[in-house]
Amino acid sequence: MKNHIVFIIMDSCRYDTFTAAKTPNIDRIGEVEKRYSYASWTAPAHYAFTMGMLPHSSPTQVFASEVYKEEFVLWTDRTGSSDISFKDFLPELSLPTVLKKLGYFTVARVSMPVLNKFTLISQHFDDYKLMDNHNNFAGMVDEISFPNDQPHYYFLNLGETHYPYMLMGENLPRISGVHGVFKSLGKNKDKNAGKTETFFDLEQMKMFHKQQVTCVEYIDTLIGDLMEKAPENTYFIVTSDHGELFGEDGFFGHGPIMHEKCFEVPFLEGLLRKKKMNE
Numbered sequence: 001m002k003n004h005i006v007f008i009i010m011d012s013c014r015y016d017t018f019t020a021a022k023t024p025n026i027d028r029i030g031e032v033e034k035r036y037s038y039a040s041w042t043a044p045a046h047y048a049f050t051m052g053m054l055p056h057s058s059p060t061q062v063f064a065s066e067v068y069k070e071e072f073v074l075w076t077d078r079t080g081s082s083d084i085s086f087k088d089f090l091p092e093l094s095l096p097t098v099l100k101k102l103g104y105f106t107v108a109r110v111s112m113p114v115l116n117k118f119t120l121i122s123q124h125f126d127d128y129k130l131m132d133n134h135n136n137f138a139g140m141v142d143e144i145s146f147p148n149d150q151p152h153y154y155f156l157n158l159g160e161t162h163y164p165y166m167l168m169g170e171n172l173p174r175i176s177g178v179h180g181v182f183k184s185l186g187k188n189k190d191k192n193a194g195k196t197e198t199f200f201d202l203e204q205m206k207m208f209h210k211q212q213v214t215c216v217e218y219i220d221t222l223i224g225d226l227m228e229k230a231p232e233n234t235y236f237i238v239t240s241d242h243g244e245l246f247g248e249d250g251f252f253g254h255g256p257i258m259h260e261k262c263f264e265v266p267f268l269e270g271l272l273r274k275k276k277m278n279e
């Protein structure tokens, strides 16, 4: 049977957050690479993912069109199939559509309201859901199964690493409006809604960055649980949709920001290596 695929996007996790975290489970997938997102915020970055385009390595001396074609062919190894070419992505340019033609059941679980099921991003999935809470990767892991009779594609957008970097039950200081604009859109009549009066100081920024590291370590333990459930023919991809600024050059967060830290993301992929009994 073709490989199951688990594609995990740790929202807003920038590269050096990932490398500062202890991630014994994710490390079993392969060596982490520094890659670059095609976009500086959630929606367009996920749109590129649904086309089958992963964060790039910024290669020189090549034409972009050649890089794109090679990117699409890499799904041959990921699926364990012998018959994927660039042509299979035409005309829809949709990874879920290609995978469905190969017999996959395609599932998406997302945490960010900007990716809700009424958006274009959901269109080609068999089963698409915005989670009730933005930090419920544990709930996703609980409901995931790997049937023997049909390969499954899981596309998972995780909110734990997104501002305010909160794990279930935690209560960090939160300044309203900074990132909640899509959640409250249309409900709030105050024309100043979404505007923030104060900006974080550097001490808060440092604390936020540290907290994002903690969130990655928490996610790693849950990925360990998911690996326990997954059969050996499960292909994992772990990355982020964009980076995050923690005060560098006066920026916080991501979005309308032109800064390399907003584009640097961790990237790992590979077939699951099961733990041996004596490890």
Ligand SMILES: [Zn+2]
Binding pocket: 011, 012, 041, 042, 043, 241, 242
């Ligand atoms: Zn994002």
